[in-house]
Amino acid sequence: MESHLQHKIQKYEEFVDGRLKPDLVRAIAQRDKVFEQQKVFSDLRNNIENLEKNSVTSLRTLVNLGSEVYMQADVPDTRRIFVDIGLGFHVEFTWSEALNYISQREEKIARQIEEYTNLIASIKAQIKLVCEGIRELLQLPAEKRAPERIF
Amino acid sequence: MHLVLFFPFLFGLFPDDVQVQCVLTDFLTSEKMEEAAKGKGTVTSLSSLFPVEDAQKAAKRLQDSIAERQPMLDQLGGFVADNASLINLVRRLPDHLHHDIMVPFGKAAFFPGRLVHTNEFLVLLGEGYYAERTSRQTLEILKRRGMALDSQVDSLNAMLDDLKLEASFLDATASEAAEGLVEIREDYAEETSSEKESEPGPRKQASSSSSGTDFTKVADEDEEFARIASRMDELEKEELEAENEAVSLEQTKDEFAAESYDESDEDEQVEADLHQYSDHKSLHQNVKFSEKAMSRKPPELTEDGIAANKESFTDQLSCLGLTVQPIAKVQDRSSHGNILASDVKSSSGKALVAPQVHNAQAVDLPRSQEVPLQSSKPEFDGQKAFTGSIIERTHNLRTTSREQTTTTSQSSGSQPPKPVSRFKMQRK
Numbered sequence: 001m002e003s004h005l006q007h008k009i010q011k012y013e014e015f016v017d018g019r020l021k022p023d024l025v026r027a028i029a030q031r032d033k034v035f036e037q038q039k040v041f042s043d044l045r046n047n048i049e050n051l052e053k054n055s056v057t058s059l060r061t062l063v064n065l066g067s068e069v070y071m072q073a074d075v076p077d078t079r080r081i082f083v084d085i086g087l088g089f090h091v092e093f094t095w096s097e098a099l100n101y102i103s104q105r106e107e108k109i110a111r112q113i114e115e116y117t118n119l120i121a122s123i124k125a126q127i128k129l130v131c132e133g134i135r136e137l138l139q140l141p142a143e144k145r146a147p148e149r150i151f
Numbered sequence: 152m153h154l155v156l157f158f159p160f161l162f163g164l165f166p167d168d169v170q171v172q173c174v175l176t177d178f179l180t181s182e183k184m185e186e187a188a189k190g191k192g193t194v195t196s197l198s199s200l201f202p203v204e205d206a207q208k209a210a211k212r213l214q215d216s217i218a219e220r221q222p223m224l225d226q227l228g229g230f231v232a233d234n235a236s237l238i239n240l241v242r243r244l245p246d247h248l249h250h251d252i253m254v255p256f257g258k259a260a261f262f263p264g265r266l267v268h269t270n271e272f273l274v275l276l277g278e279g280y281y282a283e284r285t286s287r288q289t290l291e292i293l294k295r296r297g298m299a300l301d302s303q304v305d306s307l308n309a310m311l312d313d314l315k316l317e318a319s320f321l322d323a324t325a326s327e328a329a330e331g332l333v334e335i336r337e338d339y340a341e342e343t344s345s346e347k348e349s350e351p352g353p354r355k356q357a358s359s360s361s362s363g364t365d366f367t368k369v370a371d372e373d374e375e376f377a378r379i380a381s382r383m384d385e386l387e388k389e390e391l392e393a394e395n396e397a398v399s400l401e402q403t404k405d406e407f408a409a410e411s412y413d414e415s416d417e418d419e420q421v422e423a424d425l426h427q428y429s430d431h432k433s434l435h436q437n438v439k440f441s442e443k444a445m446s447r448k449p450p451e452l453t454e455d456g457i458a459a460n461k462e463s464f465t466d467q468l469s470c471l472g473l474t475v476q477p478i479a480k481v482q483d484r485s486s487h488g489n490i491l492a493s494d495v496k497s498s499s500g501k502a503l504v505a506p507q508v509h510n511a512q513a514v515d516l517p518r519s520q521e522v523p524l525q526s527s528k529p530e531f532d533g534q535k536a537f538t539g540s541i542i543e544r545t546h547n548l549r550t551t552s553r554e555q556t557t558t559t560s561q562s563s564g565s566q567p568p569k570p571v572s573r574f575k576m577q578r579k
Contacts, residue, residue, distance in 0.1 A: 044257045063254060063266065066237045067296070068275030069289060071244070073254045075264035084259040098260070 192337030
């Protein structure tokens with residue numbers, strides 16, 4: 001009986017450590033990646049709005065060649081912009097088209113972030129559940145809740 | 152005792168290596184008691200110095216640190232490749248006045264545009280400072296960066312090699328400890344001259360018993376020195392004799408002799424070097440030389456004449472330093488064993504050749520007869536201490552030499568001065 005119990009607890013712990021926790025780490029990493037994308041697109045939107053506001057049609061900028069070596073680059077016409085739409089495709093947009101695309105893209109990214117947040121929460125809940133199960137199997141007293149502050 | 156120890160094994164309560172260790176320590180304590188009775192040396196199991204689990208754990212930790220440095224190395228390799236391609240690019244860019252490119256605008260967007268001012272680069276110097284450089288100057292900077300990267304890669308590689316070596320050593324130690332190797336240590340004890348003189352008797356026993364085996368034990372080094380000592384004695388006598396016959400050549404010989412003593416001193420410390428010289432030819436020379444030196448064959452001496460003998464003598468002397476180890480080696484070879492056994496023992500076999508014997512042997516002869524009475528202890532030691540553990544000893548020697556602080560190396564280092572000083576005293 002005792003050994004059976006031990007075996008079961010071990011199995012649960014293995015499930016938590018070997019499955020749930022790596023899942024959690026992976027989900028968090030993916031959400032971070034999406035956050036990054038969100039930042040990229042919001043930056044792009046800001047930049048395009050800036051160009052629009054200042055009605056800049058030609059641009060001189062510095063291009064990073066790698067290893068922090070820069071060279072001047074000339075952009076004769078800024079009204080056509082190529083935006084990354086994923087999978088290595090770039091689409092030629094005008095400013096308004098680009099802004100339209102970016103807003104849609106941002107919506108999608110927000111949805112993705114929501115999804116990942118839910119996923120992370122559910123994994124955390126599962127971990128908690130299994131830990132509670134182990135506690136019950138060991139017949140330990142329930143953890144005392146931190147005394148709530150009364151205002 | 153053994154029965155008690157094996158019971159847990161039968162019930163399977165103890166892991167195997169605990170078992171082995173128990174039996175081993177049991178065996179070792181009996182060995183130790185024997186040793187203690189003789190008051191010479193200690194035998195410790197390698198597994199008691201380096202427990203198997205600990206060695207394995209350490210090896211695993213080293214493997215982990217190797218694994219964790221590998222990505223760093225890969226990253227550095229990536230930097231080196233990037234740098235090389237950038238050098239290529241910077242070299243090529245000024246070839247044209249402008250290049251059509253897609254100018255990145257943020258991370259997700261591009262403008263079609265072109266590079267202008269292709270011979271002007273803005274290079275980061277660090278800390279947020281940039282310098283405007285030409286293509287050539289930029290190349291110099293990039294090459295210096297490449298050199299720094301290379302040195303980093305080299306140091307990391309060296310570190311990895313070190314770690315790998317350490318890990319393999321620990322693995323070897325773990326496996327050796329698991330096999331139950333023992334380490335035999337014996338402190339070098341200062342011997343009185345009387346003990347020294349009584350050495351030949353037991354040596355005969357030891358050498359004859361070990362003629363078929365690899366007999367390079369640390370404990371035997373005093374005996375080797377004694378062997379050298381006796382040979383030196385012979386040489387002294389030979390010299391004296393030669394002195395009488397040809398005084399004119401005495402000076403040069405003296406010099407050579409002095410040199411050879413120094414050499415023997417040095418060479419003893421650098422034993423490894425000796426193996427290079429212990430080829431058959433030099434051995435043969437040594438054999439001949441020792442024969443002459445001991446005047447085992449007086450006819451040869453007289454026939455060849457003193458001058459010829461002198462030449463060969465000086466020749467041999469120059470390689471005298473090399474004879475130290477080879478003698479022990481040659482004993483192992485059955486072909487030479489016969490000659491050398493008699494030649495090293497210097498007195499035990501002399502009785503047979505007694506008629507031709509010199510005053511040198513005449514002096515030695517009584518000495519050897521005293522031996523069994525005086526020093527039955529070392530004789531017993533020579534044979535007994537190594538019973539049943541001959542193979543272990545050779546392993547052991549190897550491991551101890553790898554260890555950082557071994558008494559064996561210390562003793563071998565401290566031994567040489569003694570015989571030498573003795574000779575020098577005799578010479579004066």
